[in-house]
Amino acid sequence: MALKRTNVYADDSDLALLKEAAARLGVPEAELIREGIHRMALAHRVWDEPFVTDEETFDLGGPVTQEDIRTAVTEAHTARERRNRGDAA
Template sequence: MALKKTTVMVDEEDLALVKEAAAREGRPESEYFREAFHIAALRTRRWSEDWDIPRLDFGGPVTTEEIDRAVSDGVADAE
């Protein structure tokens, strides 16, 4: 990954929090800013084609109680 240097203006309080986290976690401050830029870049992406998301047919409406039961059963099975 090629890196390019840039200058940005940031809120003083945000910068202080990043500095504290970097010191606490032993990471360079620049990693936090690269991560933030990456997240911002991902949020700007747009796709020209529709996503192929399958539709699920449960044969009728699903109640809140049925969802709660399915989640509880799934958690119990995972334990």
């Protein structure tokens, strides 16, 4: 992937958080910035075709309850925080 240089303006507090995260993870700040740009670009991408047509459905194995969602989000958040701290899974 060819990289292109650009300039951005950021709040001092955001830059401080970025510096802390990069040090904690042992990666360059620029790597985190590139990852953030990539995630935002994908999050706002407009697809030419819908992912699922009106005729398609997904079988999620039954009704999903609020507690199922809460548990899944809590477990994923906990795992992500462990990874960010560098703890073993």
